[in-house]
Amino acid sequence: MEWFDAQGYTVARAVVQRGVAAVFVVAFVAVLHQFRPLLGEHGLLPVPAFVRRVPWRSSPSLFHRWYSDRLVLVVGWAGLLVAGALVVGLPQQGPPWAPALAFLVLWALYLSVVNVGQVFYGFGWESLLLEAGFLAAFLGSADVAPPLPVLVLLWWLVFRLELGAGLIKWRGDPAWRDLTALYYHHETQPMPGPLSRLFHLLPRPLHRVEVAANHVAQLVVPFTLLVPGPVASVGAGVMIVTQLWLVLSGNFAWLNWLTIVLAASAVDDRSWAVVLDPLGVDVPAPASADAPAWFVVVVLTVAALCVWLSRHPLRNLLSRHQRMNASFNVWHLVNAYGAFGSITRRRTEVVVEGTPDADPGAGATWREYGFRGKPGDVRRLPRQYAPYHLRLDWGMWFLGLGSSAQLRWFTPFLARLLEADRPTLRLLAHDPFHGERPRWVRAHLWQYRFASPSERRATGQRWVREDAGLLVDAVDLRALARFGS
Incomplete structure (x- = not known):
């Protein structure tokens, strides 16, 4: 089915599936190390008290039925093992339902954590990981070509992520419009990295160039995703380079790394070959088998659901009162994103x-x-x-x-x-x-x-x-x- 199969995105699928799974590994390691002292039975904001106040329909989670610190360990280790299997590619070698089941397990387990995590899990990249994990579930396995509807949904996710971040800045703090935001941001960001001071000490004219380049990367480049092929591949490359710059300049959890993985979904196999051939790495041949009928029906149903849910984030992008990092449903699907609409001048x-x-x-x-x-x-x-x-x-x-x-x-x-x-x-x-x-x-x-x-x-x-x-x-x-x- 030519309209359904995206034969030229085999590498993109592998990068997205393994990259999203790798971020889940990091997320579940954090659950194992941090959840109990922060949110456990004797934590700072105990989950048992939270689930007594908040009904399941407002915050669905496995922990509503029963909470214990031991159950958190089970959830953390189960998520870690399933995510690790996806990183090495084991479920992807089976039929399409195998990676789908694995990613949906990750999504359900991490949703249970986020929905009771209160302020400690109230970050935009939690919703981003959940949405990315849900979509990755329907990318199929090595038996079939990547489904085009799911790739389009991934491109729509990257578009919302980048354009939302750009618009929230442009509409927000005037320091973004007069190009002075980075006079302060490297110094006042939440968690500076080892190179943040060096970035801060760069000449101020270069800071203005950084801000202008950021506006181009977030307000202009996302529209290249509307032209799949070489144009979108180049646009994705620009986004990836921009995100690597942010990785060097600070600590923003997995936001930048997950954005890099998702942007890679827009790079076609021909463009990957330009990068991989000089390294002696061959681009794998596309799958030749047609997708089973049940998989086509499931993918189209998921696509229709996501299109329907897109009405809220689309309206948010167009609104003068744009919300930053907002989820419009309790499942954290098709969210609104953005970061640093205002800049702190003093730390x-x-x-x-x-x-x-x-x-x-x-x-x-x-x-x-x-x-x-x-x-x-x-x-x-x-x-x-x-x-x-x-x-x-x-x-x-x-x-x-x-x-x-x-x-x-x-x-x-x-x-x-x-x-x-x-x-x-x-x-x-x-x-x-x-x-x-x-x-x-x-x-x-x-x-x-x-x-x-x-x-x-x-x-x-x-x-x-x-x-x-x-x-x-x-x-x-x-x-x-x-x-x-």
């Missing part, structure tokens, strides 16, 4: 400190807790964590912006530190009390900026910080108990 960090002293007054000795990704020690080189997502560190960034939604978990977090709770302490890079309980904790506010080259040479510091007061004054467990009641 405020919440530094959490404890003291063993009985009196937390002027003579107390305060020691800082060290987080894995967010700035703290002014001499430390930021690490590259992406595509891994440090959810507590991101929450601390939003807390520094004054987000009231983060306060619900921050008070329990301080209590866990006072209890020297081991699962919570394992989320941190440094416990200054080595597993012992402090008597008091507090949250100090500091204004951070990157050190200039001369300041770096003189002090050895990568950051310069100034005292901005207290967010939470010294508290002990009794004070927190009174506050909680």
Whole structure:
């Protein structure tokens, strides 16, 4: 069926299936390491309390029927094993239903996590992974050619992702329109990487070029996806290069890597051959067998559903009041995307400190807790964590912006530190009390900026910080108990 089969996109399918599965591997590793201290039975925002407040129809999840920390381990390991099988390509060697079943299992398991994850899972790339995983389920196996309707839906996803990000910037902060956004963004982004300071110190005219190039990549290049073949392949290449630039400049979990994988869906086999032939890698021959009738019916049904669901994100793209990273249904299918519609000019960090002293007054000795990704020690080189997502560190960034939604978990977090709770302490890079309980904790506010080259040479510091007061004054467990009641 020529109208159904996309014979020239064999490599694109393999890249999407294995790449999306690889991101699921990262996501389920994070579930295994972070979910229980953040959201478990004794977590900062316990899932049992959430499912008592929120009905299943508003947030469908396996955990509505029954929650336990052991079940989270089962979900995490099951997702990790299924995703790993897809990365190495095992289900893809069977009939079309095999990869479909594997990806739908991943989608259902991760949907169960996201829908009870509250603020710790309230990020656009969670919905992006769910939508990408759902579509990847219907790309077929090596037995059949990639189905054109699913490829078109993937291109529509990339179009919404990139154009939505471009429009939210253009309609939002004037710093994007006057090309000054990157005077600040590399310094104030949620989690800087090891090269972020070097990017920040680039000459300002180059920052303006970066912003202009970003506008072209997000507002113009997505329209090349409307012309499949060499034109779309070149456009996808531009998107991939742009995303790699973002990978180098910061830590945005798996957003950039998943965008790269999805953009690769628009690169046809002829274009892949231009890249792979010099490396001695042959582009595989397309499948010759026709897709079974049941698979055609399923794909067309899914395509019709996604077209119907597209009315909301399409309307959102055209709206002056565009929503950023919005899901219009509880299944996280056909979502609206966007990032950094506003730019923070100054970086405020919440530094959490404890003291063993009985009196937390002027003579107390305060020691800082060290987080894995967010700035703290002014001499430390930021690490590259992406595509891994440090959810507590991101929450601390939003807390520094004054987000009231983060306060619900921050008070329990301080209590866990006072209890020297081991699962919570394992989320941190440094416990200054080595597993012992402090008597008091507090949250100090500091204004951070990157050190200039001369300041770096003189002090050895990568950051310069100034005292901005207290967010939470010294508290002990009794004070927190009174506050909680």
